[in-house]
Amino acid sequence: MYLEFFGLHRHPFRITPEDDFIYMSQQHSRAYVYMSSAIWSSEGFVVISGEIGSGKTTLLKKTIRNLEGDLKLLNISYTNLESKDLFGLILRKAGIKVEDDSKVAMLFQITDYLERMASEGTPVVLTIDEAQNLTRENLEDIRMLTGMESMGGPSMRVILLGQPELKQSVAAIPQLSQRVKLFFHLEGLTAAETAEYIDYRLLVSGHGGNKLFDDETVREIHNLSKGIPRLINKLCDGMMMCAYSEDRPFIDPFDLKGIRKDLLGEDATGGSHKTPLRKRKEPPRVGSNVSEAADWSGSSKALLRIAEALERIDQRLSQIVPEEKHHNNHHSSGDNVKPLSPGRK
Incomplete structure (x- = not known):
């Protein structure tokens, strides 16, 4: 509404995430490097937490937009899930038709998919935004998936982003917390x-x-x-x-x-x-x-x-x-x- 009045060609202060607008402060730059390293590291597992509106989703969008190379990205942003819904979402993001919606059957489908990608040398990266909404069972399932080993190490790399309570939820599961390579928390700008x-x-x-x-x-x-x-x-x-x-x-x-x-x-x-x-x-x-x-x-x-x-x-x-x-x-x-x-x- 006021763009022409102030000589602007784009709205400068939208509250929706726009990755080409992101201001890379020192801490945002560090978080970006950590997320990028998780994608290309054979043991990549990063948890990024921060207050609402601190720029987590915008960082993820920037990371995804700048992806290069041969990999398979499974990006999930809806996290109000029941127990087996997470497996169903992962399969759909991978482009695989769910043959049987029982949790055990979907787990076998995911396992076969990860083994096939590993044999082809294609990294599989799971990114989950608003991960603070995941249940303990969802987090346990993620731990299990990251524990699946291939010839080159874990079959799946993971980036979890969420509000401050996410770090507490992950820390409450020692077997999962120990698999996380890096925890990083985004503070407000100076x-x-x-x-x-x-x-x-x-x-x-x-x-x-x-x-x-x-x-x-x-x-x-x-x-x-x-x-x-x-x-x-x-x-x-x-x-x-x-x-x-x-x-x-x-x-x-x-x-x-x-x-x-x-x-x-x-x-x-x-x-x-x-x-x-x-x-x-x-x-x-x-x-x-x-x-x-x-x-x-x-x-x-x-x-x-x-x-x-x-x-x-x-x-x-x-x-x-x-x-x-x-x-x-x-x-x-x-x-x-x-x-x-x-x-x-």
Whole structure:
């Protein structure tokens, strides 16, 4: 919605994983190397844990996209499974028709498949996202599969990714934990990395102008998000939406006070602030019949802000559409239609 206004060609702060947008901090680079090594090591078994929104799925997508060489990847992302469902999913990912849906029969099919791949020299890699949802029985089955030996070592390499409790679940099964070659936990970004992360995503999106988020604003974003990339995206997107709705080319840190409650699900007046928010700058306003939110210095509601923003945008569109109709009635050629006003789609 605000792309043209800020001179962007892509949305910079989506919360869905986009691996070409990933900012490779030092810890993300390490996790990527560990995952890549698990794929090509004969004893590859890596567990990557991290908070929600820390970039695990994005890293996995990047790893898969950059795969080269002869291997068979079995990628599973749905993990609310019953006992035998895991075996059924593995067979389907391998392109094998389930002949008998009993667990024993499917195990024999998987065993035959792994032995055939090993004889052909083709590594089989099992990647499971959201692995914290796996049951203990599922984890025991994975342990059994990784224990199957071929001439070159284990028949299957494994990468498990999940929330922090995944590491605890794996550690609770000593026979499985001992087979894991590497455990790695993704923390939130540092304050310096948060600044680089925001600048990087804007750069990839096509922004080449002045710095949008000043140092004070970035510090506050880091404090609120704890450096979690998905939360950084939510806050930055909300602030850019506020700026767009008020026709101002700068980001006002005061907007964080208005949007944080509904974006982060916390009390807008609570929480700790290492960096106090500055007094709000009065931006240039466009014509609007929407009432101003009362008491911006208090706990302003994000929903009201968003409603105002949408109504301003609707008014803009309603002004543009009649203008276009007027010109269309006087010009038969599309080349003569008056373009939209600058800074708006």
